[in-house]
Amino acid sequence: MxxxxxxxxxxxxxxxxxxxxxxxxxxxxxxxxxxxxxxxxxxxxxxxxxxxxxxxxxxxxxxxxxxxxxxxxxxxxxxxxxxxxxxxxxxxxxxxxxxxxxxxxxxxxxxxxxxxxxxxxxxxxxxxxxxxxxxxxxxxxxxxxxxxxxxxxxxxxxxxxxxxxxxxSELAEAQEELRVAQEEVLLLQQAAEEAAAERENDIASLQEELCRRRAELQRLSDETQEYELEITTLRAEISMKSQRREAERREGDVDLLKEECRMLKEECQTLKEANRHLTERLQLLQRQRTCSSVYLSLKEEDAGEGTEGKDSGDWIR
Structure with a gap:
């Protein structure tokens, strides 16, 4: 069951x-x-x-x-x-x-x-x-x-x-602008270097010219001193000759003294002309020296600006 x-x-x-x-x-x-x-x-x-x-x-x-x-x-x-x-x-x-x-x-x-x-x-x-x-x-x-x-x-x-x-696209544009700017900077650097080289050459040539002018001025100064010494000597000789001629005139040789006096006057005139030419040349040299000093100072200022530009170029580089 x-x-x-x-x-x-x-x-x-x-x-x-x-x-x-x-x-x-x-x-x-x-x-x-x-x-x-x-x-x-x-x-x-x-x-x-x-x-x-x-x-x-x-x-x-x-x-x-x-x-x-x-x-x-x-x-x-x-x-x-x-x-x-x-x-x-x-x-x-x-x-x-x-x-x-x-x-x-x-x-x-x-x-x-x-x-x-x-x-x-x-x-x-x-x-x-x-x-x-x-x-x-x-x-x-x-x-x-x-x-x-x-x-x-x-x-x-x-x-x-x-x-x-x-x-x-913006990055490509920025890169292109950067490339153009770099090329411009390189061109500016080259131009600055060329200008600095030209200025250095100008300064060197001006310094050479200044040295040459200084030497010439010194030579002219020496010549002037020699001429002045010669003039003093000639004046002394003229004075002595005048005294001698005075003595000779006293002796009665009037014609000879006149001729000699004329010759001395001509020689004195020649010396005066030479002295005047030397004085004018000396003044010209002094003016040239002043102009050279001014030009040299300007060139030195330009050279200082060139060095500053070069420093700025180096900084840009």
Whole structure:
């Protein structure tokens, strides 16, 4: 007698009540990627409640099975006792009726358990459907957000590309301007070096000219001193000759003295002319010397400016 087993339909119903848990367990890993933390927490709480209900139901079933085993053992003992004693037909009918009632009671308990499991199954199906809908809505929202973010990313990428192209063009223009400026700086440096070389050459030539003029001026000064000494000597000679001529005139040689006086006057005039020419030449040399000094000072100033320009060129270099 199978007192421990339920009817096949009830066992199938009980087995079907276990399927949603398995389905939930199988679906939950795939849905965890789409639901939020809050929904995941709710789902975990529901799973824990379902597991607790399932464990409680298993414990109740185990307790019921233990009771049934005890009852069956008691019935087996009674049956063995009754088998030892001869049973009448009425007792057998009573025993069969008791067994039928027991089976009906077990069937009612099984139906109640099945109904409970079906109700929990429907509730779980509703929750699962709600969560699926929420996950679908959330997936749609995430999809829209991803599309919006992708569109924004494309626009930002296009803007970055345009900015990069603009920066590259500006960099090329700046490099071209820098190259032109460097060429201009090189040309200016070359011009400054050439001007400095020319100024140095001019200064050297002017210094040579100044030295030559100074030597010439010194020579003219020496010649002037010699001429002045000669003039003094000639004057002394003229004075002596005049005195002598005066003495000779006193002696009566008037014509000779006149001729000699004329010659002396001509010689004196010649010396005066020579002295005047020397004086004019000396003044000219002094003026040239003054002009050379002014020109040299100007050249030295230009040379100072040239050195400053060279220093600035070196700084630019």
């Amino acid at each position: 199978d007192g421990l087993r339920l009817p096949p339909l009830i066992e199938e119903a009980l087995d079907s009540t276990d399927d949603p848990c398995d389905l939930k367990a199988e679906c939950s890993p795939t849905m965890d990627n789409e639901i939020t933390a809050k929904e995941r927490g709710i789902l975990e709480e529901n799973n824990e409640k379902e597991e607790m209900d399932h464990e409680r139901a298993q414990e109740e079933e185990e307790e019921g099975e233990e009771k049934k085993l005890k009852e069956e053992e008691g019935e087996g003992e009674e049956k063995r006792k009754k088998e030892q004693e001869p049973l009448t037909e009425e007792e057998e009918l009573e025993e069969l009726r008791a067994q039928v009632l027991q089976l009906l009671l077990e069937l009612d308990d099984a139906r109640e358990t099945s109904n409970k499991h079906q109700e929990s199954f429907h509730e779980l199906q509703g929750l699962l459907e709600d969560e699926r809908l929420a996950s679908a809505h959330q997936a749609e929202a995430f999809t829209r957000q991803i599309q919006n973010l992708q569109a924004q990313l494309r626009s930002v990428q296009e803007e970055m590309d345009s900015l990069e192209e603009e920066k590259e």
